[in-house]
Amino acid sequence: MLSIVIIGLLTALLTVIYVWYRYTYDYWMRHKIPFIKPFPLIGNVQVLFTLSNSFFLYLSDVYKDSRMSKAAAVGIYIINKPALVLREPELIKSVLVQEFPRFSSRVAACDPHGDTLGSNNVFFARNPQWRELRTRISPVFTSVKIKQMYELMTEIGSELESYFLKHTKTGNTYNTEIKEVCALYTTDVIASVAFGIQANSIKNPNGEFRTHGRNFMNFTLGRALSFFIAFFYPNWVSTFKVKVFTAEFSSFLRKTIDHAITEREKTGAIRNDLIDVLLGMKKEMLATQEYNKEVLDVLTAQASAFYTAGFEASSSTMAFTLYELAHRMDLQERLRNEIRGALVADHGKLSYETITNLPYLGMVVDEVLRLYPVLPAVDREHSTSEGDKPFDLRPYYDYKVPNGMAVYIPIFGIQRDPKYWPNPNTFDPERFSAENKKLHEPMAYMPFGIGPRNCVGGRVGLLQVKTGLVNILKNHFVTVCDKTPAEITFNPLSILLQCKEGIYLNVVNDGLYEQIANSGRT
Template structure:
């Protein structure tokens, strides 16, 4: 029998919990900010526990919620912590550009003590170290340097063609999960321009570079927990010993970068790639007598960031493009004809200037990135410098954002808003014709972010995507098959945009360029 004291204690605890719940989850109501109704203890994070949706895509569902259609910002709770989802383009512009100094850090963080590879890469590193690092790495991504790396990309493009042809043993077509082929291509391309090595993934899909890339995006409960802490409760990363890269991938990155830098120093070879920059950084650090394990990890961290982000972004964009083109044969034919005419005019090898300026290819890639931005959100932490005023939401709301609050820009929702994009779920490259691009509302198309902390490799990623599409569509076309999904269903377990179950297409060799070149 339960004693009276026990009952009294339970009632007291329930009362205290109720008071805490009403106060904690009444924050946005007290601030007069539109908010999503939370659940006790988990707030608005139900999808993370039910695995029914990616939380990042859920933020776009909040953006699209009919009740929030006129809201400039929406209050949410991640477990018990309040955060903001921005909807109004002018507010987004202020956060990413106008008042960037107050939002110069991502909210997501890696452990600076126990995860030097994670915390020192250009994606996660915090200001002011971020600004210094970005300044030193930026020369890799100038137009001149990208142009110098272009011949390396073309070599991998021809290897991609050979890989496709090797699958055709009888007849002239084969069914494949197209994302994996795109990932093999992107891995080889990133390896050569970021690491200065031949990964040979297209020749050997089980090569170490590709295996490590697979493991980075592979879902496990442990990885899911680490990413949850890093992105939503960053103050716990040290206590929970969270690491961005697994011990195996960390060892691979350290070993590979150390070997490549040593070989580059011995040979004195200049390839105009990331390794050249890392060699220069190492010399600078040694001159200051500061070279140690942490600084070695800083060098490896940059290559790791470009491997994992670079291969995933390009391969996803190419595979989504091929899916949409397979469903619109008329648009695919138009693109292939443009590519083929340019190839014939330049004897089968497009110049850097030509591939970057093919009008319809550019329109197709831009539209794919509108529908499928690789990372569907941008996260920022509100943290003004000493002496700076705090950011407020006037004239929309009389609310001042507190220090340390997470602020999210739901790119996926923004880029599929019918207010800015008529029939937003329809693949229509004409949206990006020169005439229509002039009509786009600023800050409603930001697949690579915007402002000082936009994606440093955005232009490189666009070029990689275009190289991949050119070399696939040059002599091949794609079509739907029995295994092709009727519609894209995003994998709720993925941090980035992936179709659940993959994207299967039939790849057909029709020798379009070969035939055209003989005419």
Template sequence: MLSINTTFLLAALLGLVYVWCRYSFGYWKRNNIPYMSPLIGNMEVFIKRTNSFFLYLADVYKDAKMSTAAAVGIYILNKPALVLRDPELIKTVLVKEFAKFENRSAACDPHNDPLGSNNLFFVNNPLWKDLRTKISPVFTSGKIKQMYPLMTEIGTELEAHLNSFAKTNDAFVTEVKELSGLFATDMIATIAFGVKANSLSNPNGEFRTQGRKLFTSTLHRAYDFFIGFFFSKWVSTLRVKLFTPEFSSFLRGTISHVMASREESKATRNDLIDMLVSLKGEAVAKGEYNAHLQDVLTAQAAVFFSAGFESSSSLMQFALYELSKRPDLQERLRNEICEALVAEQGTLSYETINNLPYLSIVLDEVLRLYPLLPYLDREHLPKEGEKPFDLKPYYDYTVPVGMPVFISILGVHRDPKFWPNPETFDPERFNAENKKTHKPMTYFPFGSGPRSCIGSRIGLLQAKVGLVHIFKNHYVTTCEKTPKEITFDPFLMSLGYKNGIYLSLVNDKRYERNAKQ
């Protein structure tokens, strides 16, 4: 039996916990903001692994009770955060009032993961602006055009890889994310680092092995993502890493070797390594070069490699999946590709591949259904003396300094108010006439505003090259292992199907036959 004193203390403690919870989780009610009722904050689905956070944000966005709300209050454990819903409000935060939201709320441990914390995705201002200005020239149309011949070489290797299966069978089943990943890894390695990764011929090579590990979902990786994205103040205490020590060691060695070779040879390829060598040269001349700066330079290569192969391989994967279910749309796309290939003797020019109208709208629609980064995060940090951001005229509420703000790209992209029958794959939404009817800020697969994805054009081009070389002489169909619908892996912070998407590729020699006619 508990003593009276012990019983009293337990009752008092429970009372204090109750009062604390009631006060903490009454924040949004006190401020008259529509909110989702908390249970372990609003993180129950993430903690129990029944859902991912980005899918939870999409559920918040589409909750029937919130259909008229411009913004919704949620709790990350006991910490209040905002989810924006109204397109004009989203535009204000991402574009008009960008100066107050220029940093992400996510972070990595700068001491134990310098490659994660110093790259363009995570780094804060003023370093972010300085890096963005210096890296942007790598992604101009002129520089991408100069890289294009290297891309077509990898496309030709993809063709040879697919044709090698036809020696025994004209149809074969493959997991298309892995196929796309092999292609995208070789692509990034050659156009960014000037390295032949040879993943298509050696799927267990070091580049592909490291990339595969980086995006393999595990409980520990989910834990790191959870802390890094939602409790960034704890990243140093809990030693949160985006890039594992193994990956960091691999990339440091690779980049150091490639930069040294480029410095010695004086060769230029107009790629990321040229830019890194140039920045190093400037720092050396000023006497500012040190190990930390080398880590900052390597960090840009790390995020370019990881984001570059993951984004384009995911885009290709979902495009192949949707087209496998719609043979009529696939046939239309293949006709467009093959007609262009015949007209240009088998190799499309940079201008032609970027102006294939149906290929473009197919990828636009894939990105609507499967945005590569399904949500955006920002932190409200107005400069000293600057008026904090408020939600007027929607709500009489001033956003506190340091509050995280989330935008569900997936939620907006699948909102029936903006996209009739939003779950249906329909590229015609993006034809020239229909594009005129799109409401602004209801389609932003690469983000929007100054902090939008710097590599969007090169990522799209990689996917176009891959699909052209697949559909040149092959088509895809569903098979027994093809999922009826996509269910996303709850351990990932991006869109990914947990069990892999298997499709049947059939070699019909379409281009070869058409070229002979």
């Protein structure tokens, strides 16, 4: 009798599981949206369990799936939650630009109690907090202030050049992991232009600033799990005490920002940097008696976003640029000729106007950002106020997006789509000549995102990339070596586009710029 009861209970349980399974994973079929067949119980995030790919790169595989070539949007499942991957440019434009108020927040979230730097920074903040933070931070990135930052960048660019000169002599080769060297440079730039601090990472690679930055970007399995919860199950971040910004990293940043603000208050110096903006916010809140420890965390959180995004994105772009140029010596020489010619015309030091308007340098960097967008995908959460109509996928599909649904735009896949980019995996800066840029599909190129929530520091990032490349290439060229990867393999644990095995290159000092400069003087 007991065995019959147990069998009956097991049968009932299995029946419930089966009904739940069919109902959950038939969602997109019921709504007649093309979808990728899910794996039982884990949906379409199998790459996270096998560690074979990052999820944000996997979204590009969804985009490129031949069965979805005519789909405007594709349904997937994050474990058991339905989500959408957009393919149609007009739908993408609607989400990122035209219907932005419905998609103004990212899906990801951080624990507001255990990770205040994460939950309060401009990347993770949700509307309306995001809009207020963005409005306050935007003055740092005006054209006038970026031009003022350039002087500080050139000083560190000269230190980068000296670093390579120290390790090479004319005709000699220096073999190095180029991404790490670029990160030393971008760490020093961000510390200077944002915080007014001399980090000296180029001179001391194991200094405090670079060590903390290196550790933060080291995506271990535990960190990957934290990011999985933060990006896909944000309602769980408090339950599992998820921290995107670790306690050690948060302590370092709090100490650094507090010191920078205190010193700026003592000296009264004005550097037109992030610290000036944070100091202004502090003064406003002191005047209204709103300033407290929580407010200081909000200020520090903005610095954390600037710091982490600033050094990692730019150093990766520089490294990928040098990697591609090392494989195309003809294109590298064309770029070096442009740089050296401009240096002679500007008497050895490029002006801000010159470096921002070097045509081929701009074409090269734009093409690298097409091939290697730092964020391979962007996410948005659909959210409407009470009484508002939900976002509708018509005329493509008769489907209204429900509140809370995640919507993904696979930037990496779009920017390597042969429909928009012939021979998409080939490095070809000519795609971004003045004539060819007129032919681009506007929504097929968005390395910094598009719309109100695009990357606020994109122009600063481009400037530090160009400044770094100029100071490397004016007296040096790069070549491949035995340890240079034939193809880039991306780190499956990272949400950013990171090379898994490192990018080793030979750096050679040819001294040609000095010869050209000297001939120009005579």
